[in-house]
Each structure stands twice: as structure tokens, then as C-alpha cells.
Amino acid sequence: MKNNKPVTFSGIQPSGELHIGNYLGAISQWVDMQGNYSCIFCIVDYHAITVRQDPKKLNKNIREIAKIYLALGIDPKKSVIFQQSSINEHTELAWILNCIARISDLNKMTQFKDKADKNQEKVTVGLYDYPVLMAADILLYNTDQVPVGKDQSQHVELSRTLAKRFNKRFGQTFRIPGLKLRKQGANIMGLDNPEKKMSKSAESKNNYIALTDAPEIAVKKIKKAVTDSGSEIKYDPKNKKAISNLLTIYSILDNKPINNLEKKYKNSNYGKFKDDLAQIVQNFLKEFQAKYNRINDKQVDQVLENGADKIRPIAKQTIQRVKSKIGIN
Ligand code: AQP
Numbered sequence: 001m002k003n004n005k006p007v008t009f010s011g012i013q014p015s016g017e018l019h020i021g022n023y024l025g026a027i028s029q030w031v032d033m034q035g036n037y038s039c040i041f042c043i044v045d046y047h048a049i050t051v052r053q054d055p056k057k058l059n060k061n062i063r064e065i066a067k068i069y070l071a072l073g074i075d076p077k078k079s080v081i082f083q084q085s086s087i088n089e090h091t092e093l094a095w096i097l098n099c100i101a102r103i104s105d106l107n108k109m110t111q112f113k114d115k116a117d118k119n120q121e122k123v124t125v126g127l128y129d130y131p132v133l134m135a136a137d138i139l140l141y142n143t144d145q146v147p148v149g150k151d152q153s154q155h156v157e158l159s160r161t162l163a164k165r166f167n168k169r170f171g172q173t174f175r176i177p178g179l180k181l182r183k184q185g186a187n188i189m190g191l192d193n194p195e196k197k198m199s200k201s202a203e204s205k206n207n208y209i210a211l212t213d214a215p216e217i218a219v220k221k222i223k224k225a226v227t228d229s230g231s232e233i234k235y236d237p238k239n240k241k242a243i244s245n246l247l248t249i250y251s252i253l254d255n256k257p258i259n260n261l262e263k264k265y266k267n268s269n270y271g272k273f274k275d276d277l278a279q280i281v282q283n284f285l286k287e288f289q290a291k292y293n294r295i296n297d298k299q300v301d302q303v304l305e306n307g308a309d310k311i312r313p314i315a316k317q318t319i320q321r322v323k324s325k326i327g328i329n
Contacts (some may be wrong), residue, residue, distance in 0.1 A: 006144035008033050011042030011084065011137060014061035015053065018068050019208035021188035021198035024252050025149025029182055031073040033147060039079035040141050040311060041069055046084050046091065046133060050126040066300045068211055071292035082307035084137065089315035093136035096322055097162050101132050105158060111151060135159035139174045140315050147180040150187040151197055170325040185252050191225040194241035212289070215282040222278040233265035233273050243270070250277045253284050
């Protein structure tokens with residue numbers, strides 16, 4: 001990790017099936033950043049346990065996420081891939097940042113409000129506090145850029161707030177991380193409800209296309225996707241949310257600007273457009289799944305172990321610096 005490139009850090013929870021929203025909003029950015037950044041990509045297992053998980057499934061999911069990273073083009077020769085819980089300093093720094101974060105900071109977090117709303121009775125302290133752990137994840141590695149989807153922008157902003165507050169109180173310690181959002185695709189909406197983001201915890205599986213969906217299932221989901229009134233294929237995210245979302249998915253997966261697609265489908269209907277999009281999604285999934293199926297557990301374990309070994313020294317250095325600043329070294 002010794003080079004002069006800026007550092008990028010991001011992660012995904014092993015909490016369910018990864019979907020094309022995760023790919024388009026987050027992982028596709030990571031793949032593109034690999035040449036120009038020192039890249040660190042994490043499987044944030046401690047975040048996943050903020051809601052109830054089946055231990056066996058969780059353990060399997062951790063490896064699956066690593067396989068997905070590899071199959072989507074995260075190259076362990078260029079990027080570090082590791083499991084959050086294998087580096088103790090994440091939770092250690094999170095505790096220290098907990099003593100900097102204010103209840104009023106966390107009360108602003110809209111993702112908590114959304115998730116807690118669904119589950120008032122069982123919501124955990126961990127879920128409430130998870131943005132602070134995320135700040136620790138980011139700040140531990142002197143991160144310059146955090147490439148995420150739009151739903152995570154408020155949490156990245158919190159990590160900036162905490163870093164600045166800490167620096168102000170204890171002197172320069174943390175680098176202030178920047179938020180990196182895709183111009184298009186930062187907020188892929190649910191196929192069954194274009195008012196809300198595509199989400200792995202959505203109630204219906206028709207909300208999202210999982211990266212591991214059988215291609216023929218994905219085709220059915222596209223064909224079932226909600227459309228807007230009228231029949232025009234036009235990008236208008238205010239008034240035509242559903243078709244604008246489908247155009248965004250099409251545009252990124254097929255690498256064609258949206259205005260070219262609007263021209264192509266000027267005299268077509270939703271049926272023809274959806275048939276073509278289904279084909280593109282199907283091709284993408286087939287190619288991805290062929291790569292995914294070639295990766296075995298042993299390879300994954302090795303990648304995760306090597307990744308953690310590579311960056312543990314950075315985490316240790318940061319925590320020592322932090323402890324010495326606060327007077328508990
Ligand atoms: N719909 C989306 N469009 C664009 N980007 C998205 N991301 C998530 N949903 C979309 C981005 O993918 C990464 C996954 O981070 P996470 O594992 O912390 O999950 P999340 O943000 O809570 O969203 P999920 O995956 O849909 O899970 P649930 O159902 O738990 O909300 C992040 O970079 C995220 O922004």
C-alpha cells in the first residue's frame with residue numbers, strides 16, 4: 001500500500017442478495033477507480049449484524065460477497081479485499097468516535113429512520129450507531145474518496161463531520177474523506193416501486209435483480225417492472241420515474257448515453273424497450289455468473305487473508321495516533 005495514489009475505501013454488508021443497484025451505484029465505480037487509487041474494499045460483516053442474521057447464512061454470505069467483488073472485476077493484485085471483523089481496530093475506533101459523535105448527529109440519519117420504521121419493536125442500538133462504525137471504517141485508512149450510492153451520502157457526510165470535530169479538538173489526525181457518487185446510477189429505484197430505492201431488504205424479490213438471479217428470472221422481473229402512464233420512452237425522473245430508472249440501468253449496462261436510447265426507442269413502445277433491456281440484463285448476468293462460478297472458497301479465503309494482512313499496519317498506526325491524541329496510549 002506504499003504509493004502516492006489517493007486512497008479509496010468502500011464496503012458492502014453481507015446481509016442479503018447483492019443486486020444490480022449495488023453494482024451500478026457502488027461496485028462499478030470501484031472497478032473504474034482501480035488504476036488511479038489505492039483501493040480498499042471491505043465486506044462489512046459487523047454492519048450486517050445490526051439486524052438479525054442467521055449465523056450459517058451470514059458466514060456463507062461473507063464469502064459470496066468476496067466472490068462477487070472478484071467476479072465483477074475487483075482485482076486483488078490492484079485492490080485490497082478484506083473482511084471488516086478481521087481487523088479489530090474498526091470497532092476500537094468506532095468506540096472512540098462514539099465519544100465524539102452526538103445523539104443529535106445520529107438522530108438526523110434518514111436511513112435509520114426508514115429502517116427503524118419498518119421494525120419499531122426490534123430495532124437495535126447497533127443499527128442506530130452503525131454510521132459511527134462506518135465513519136471508523138473510512139477514517140482508519142486515511143481515505144480520500146468514498147465511492148457509494150446516494151443512500152449512503154449522509155453517512156459519508158457524518159464521517160467528515162466526526163473527522164473535523166476530532167481534528168479541531170485534538171489537532172490534525174484524520175484526513176477528511178470525499179464522497180464519490182456516480183453522475184448516473186447513484187440511486188437505482190425498485191422495479192416494483194420506482195418511488196423507493198432498489199433494496200436487498202425489500203419485501204418483494206420483484207423489487208430487485210439479484211446478481212445471482214437465474215437470467216430467465218431476471219427477464220421475468222424486467223417484464224413485470226412497473227411502468228409510467230403514457231407510452232413515451234423518455235428520461236424524465238420527475239414525471240416518468242419508472243422508465244427513467246429502466247433507461248438508467250440500460251444506459252450503464254450497455255454503455256450507451258440515454259439520449260441515444262431515447263432516439264432509438266422514439267417510435268417504440270414499452271414492450272419492445274423491455275424486451276431489449278431484458279436481453280442486456282440477461283447477457284450481463286450470464287457473463288458475471290460464469291466468472292462467479294469459477295471462483296472457489298479456497299481462493300476467496302486466501303484473498304481475504306492477504307487483504308487483511310496488507311492493511312492491518314495502517315489500521316494499527318491510525319489507532320495508535322488516535323489514542324495518543326486522546327491521552328490513552
Ligand atoms: N438502489 C441503489 N442504487 C445505487 N446504489 C445503491 N446501493 C445500495 N442500493 C443502491 C449502494 O450499494 C452499496 C451497498 O451498501 P450496503 O451493503 O451498506 O447496503 P445499503 O446501502 O443499506 O443498501 P442495500 O444494499 O439495498 O441494502 P438494504 O436493503 O439493507 O438497504 C452502498 O454503496 C450503497 O450506497
